[in-house]
Amino acid sequence: MITHILIFLYWLGYGLLHSILAATPLKTAVKAAAPAWFRYYRLGYNLLAIGLLAGLCWQLVRNPGPAWMEAGIYSQIWGAALLFSGLIVTIRAFERYDTPAFLGIGQATDAPEPLITDGLQGWVRHPLYSGTLLILLGVAFLWPWVNVLAAVLGLMAYLPFGIWWEEIKLKQLYGEAYRQYARQVKRLIPGIW
Numbered sequence: 001m002i003t004h005i006l007i008f009l010y011w012l013g014y015g016l017l018h019s020i021l022a023a024t025p026l027k028t029a030v031k032a033a034a035p036a037w038f039r040y041y042r043l044g045y046n047l048l049a050i051g052l053l054a055g056l057c058w059q060l061v062r063n064p065g066p067a068w069m070e071a072g073i074y075s076q077i078w079g080a081a082l083l084f085s086g087l088i089v090t091i092r093a094f095e096r097y098d099t100p101a102f103l104g105i106g107q108a109t110d111a112p113e114p115l116i117t118d119g120l121q122g123w124v125r126h127p128l129y130s131g132t133l134l135i136l137l138g139v140a141f142l143w144p145w146v147n148v149l150a151a152v153l154g155l156m157a158y159l160p161f162g163i164w165w166e167e168i169k170l171k172q173l174y175g176e177a178y179r180q181y182a183r184q185v186k187r188l189i190p191g192i193w
Helices: 002-022 024-033 038-062 073-094 099-103 127-142 146-174 176-184
Strands: none
Touching: 002 024, 002 038, 002 146, 024 038, 038 099, 038 146, 073 127, 127 146, 146 176
């Protein structure tokens, strides 16, 4: 039982660290303290995220725990459909972003990207998080082990906080245009939330 709680907390902490490192005050402080190195901040942020994610996933592979449900054909079909759908949503969402700049390998500018309100963003404000949610649900059904479920629930518990922090930045960046957009389009699930 303690293991499951710790795994939940590790994955929740991973999500929270993601938001802390992406927060404007921290980035502003780093830019002021080390302006010559700041152009590598995004790349370092992504490498750290990938390294931590790989380590956490490796721990789940080594110790998935007991099954929380029987892995039958229906759970595998649902899991694969959710995972595949999440991958499609995530890939489609990335099509609208400057991917090299997002990854930290392109030429970043101080100018904000334009506010995107059509395509997937016409359905939900955070399609990357929507894709992530579908992937997480798919993982929970494809690999129905308790520790995997604890990790999925930890990340799902983080999503509302991550979205809230992201929206603070977006409101500061785009002002009334974002507030108007937020009144028209749901955050994560079309027509619901």
